[in-house]
Amino acid sequence: MSARIRPPIMLLKYFGSSLLFSAVCLILAVVAGAFYGGPVTALAYFISCLTLGILETAVSLDNAVVNAKYLQHMNERSRRWFITWGMVIAVFGMRLVFPVLIVCLAAWTDPVSAVRMALFQPDEYAYHMEESHHEVMAFGAAFLLMVAIDFFFDPRKKIHWIPGLEHIAALIGRFPQAEVLIATPLILLAALLAPTENREILLSGFGGMLSFYLVHGVKDLLEELDEGMKQAVPDAGRLMVGSLLFLEVLDASFSFDGVVSAFAITNNFILIALGLGIGAMFVRSMTIYLVDRNTMSKLRFIEHGAFFGIAWLVAAMTLSLYGVALGEVIVAGVAATIIVISVIHSLFHRSQVEG
Numbered sequence: 001m002s003a004r005i006r007p008p009i010m011l012l013k014y015f016g017s018s019l020l021f022s023a024v025c026l027i028l029a030v031v032a033g034a035f036y037g038g039p040v041t042a043l044a045y046f047i048s049c050l051t052l053g054i055l056e057t058a059v060s061l062d063n064a065v066v067n068a069k070y071l072q073h074m075n076e077r078s079r080r081w082f083i084t085w086g087m088v089i090a091v092f093g094m095r096l097v098f099p100v101l102i103v104c105l106a107a108w109t110d111p112v113s114a115v116r117m118a119l120f121q122p123d124e125y126a127y128h129m130e131e132s133h134h135e136v137m138a139f140g141a142a143f144l145l146m147v148a149i150d151f152f153f154d155p156r157k158k159i160h161w162i163p164g165l166e167h168i169a170a171l172i173g174r175f176p177q178a179e180v181l182i183a184t185p186l187i188l189l190a191a192l193l194a195p196t197e198n199r200e201i202l203l204s205g206f207g208g209m210l211s212f213y214l215v216h217g218v219k220d221l222l223e224e225l226d227e228g229m230k231q232a233v234p235d236a237g238r239l240m241v242g243s244l245l246f247l248e249v250l251d252a253s254f255s256f257d258g259v260v261s262a263f264a265i266t267n268n269f270i271l272i273a274l275g276l277g278i279g280a281m282f283v284r285s286m287t288i289y290l291v292d293r294n295t296m297s298k299l300r301f302i303e304h305g306a307f308f309g310i311a312w313l314v315a316a317m318t319l320s321l322y323g324v325a326l327g328e329v330i331v332a333g334v335a336a337t338i339i340v341i342s343v344i345h346s347l348f349h350r351s352q353v354e355g
Contacts, residue, residue, distance in 0.1 A: 014289040018281040022053060025274040032270050048266045052275020055265075057282040058332035061339045062309030063254040064286035065296075066147075069303055070247050072291050078240040079291065082247060083284060089248060090280040094255040095273045099129060106132045118269035126267035134194070134321055136259075138201040141317035142187055142208025143253045144310050149179050150212075151307045161304035161342065183209055194321050201321060211249070219246040254313075255280075265328070300349055305342025309335040 012019075026049055033045030071079055103114040106128040118125045151157070152166060153173030160166035172178055187209060191202035219242040255276070262272045290296060296303060316331045 014292070015282070015285045018278075018285040021281045022278045025049060025053070025278050029271060029274050045268070045271055048268070048271050049275045049278070052262055052265055052272065053278030053282075055328040055332045056262075056276050056279025058336045059313070059328065060254060060279055060283045061286070061336050062306040062313070063251065064283045064290060065302055065306035065339065066310070067247065067251060067283070067287040068290035068296055069306070070243065070250075071287060072294075072296055074240050074243055078244055082244060083288060086244075086248060086251065087280070087284050090251060090255070090284070094252050094259065095276040095280060098252075098255070099259055099269070099272070102132045102136065103128045122267040122269065125269060134197045135200050135204040137317045137320050138190070138204035139208040139211075140253050141190075141314050141321075142183070142205040143212050143249075144317075145183055145186065145314045146179065146209055146212035147250060147253075148307055148311045148314060149182055152311075153178050153182065159300060159304075161301040161308075161345070166304075190318055190321065195323065215246050215249045219243060262328075298350065299343055299346035301342045301346045302339070305339045308342075309338045312338060 026046060029045040029049035030042045033042030036045075067082075071082060074082070100111055100114045100118065103109070103117065103125060104111055107114070107117070109117070114125075117128075152169040155170050155173040157166070157170050160170070172182075175181070187202070187205035191198050191205060194201050221242065259272070259276065262276060265275075266272060312334055313331065316326050319326060
């Protein structure tokens, strides 16, 4: 009897807070809808918030896996910091502050006016968000492109999910400065072929690539300093600032697509924040589950599936620069399918090895 009860209780331990947070967000969405337009609007707000939460969770599966990849190498204090304060940054920073910042820059207005616009002039707010679409997408796509290249073209990588393709990529990665030589032509090509805003796409793309190297450089520098502090402060008591900085920026880069694409479902600032906040909470819960259950080592190819998911996300964000909007459902569905296939293949491989 206890064996049957245990799995649901275990899942509730990891996802209970996310379910509670989701319930609160959905209730707030209903209250806001009832305030603005009555029962029909309340139902519409509920559906929009729920849809955004589900889509953001699905499209962020690779985010959770990549978070776990880096988090499993951190000490307990750094993990706790990322799960708590990192959650605040993910929900309030990227889902509330970031969109307002975009509107401030696009409309050349102050934060108070931008918030007022978001709350009381949703059409104008959505217009300014869409106006910044190319720059935001180009920056985010370039940063995530560098993350994918850094993984697939790593000559030290020993495990390959798709043998021929990944072996060739690892071999090319031995060439000096291979990452720059691969990413630069791709960014140039994407900017040159874009029907509009070529200059903005080019600058934003190179900005994303340079940001990757800047954050990586700061991370490596802080980790070197951290190594020198090991004798003075016990490992468990140190906050791994360099790794946390890189992980926060990486985590934020996954949000670019969701924040802008959410306007395809609603232009309501409150609903977008609530819906995407639900997704962010479930990403954290999945990350904790993957780390605590040591899932990364048990599922041999899940990491590869996550990075192929990132490559797909880069492709979808790039296509949006050409006016090809695949839609959140397709983007989320393909990303989730890649992860599921990698999990199934990992379980199959594990059964063969153990059998």
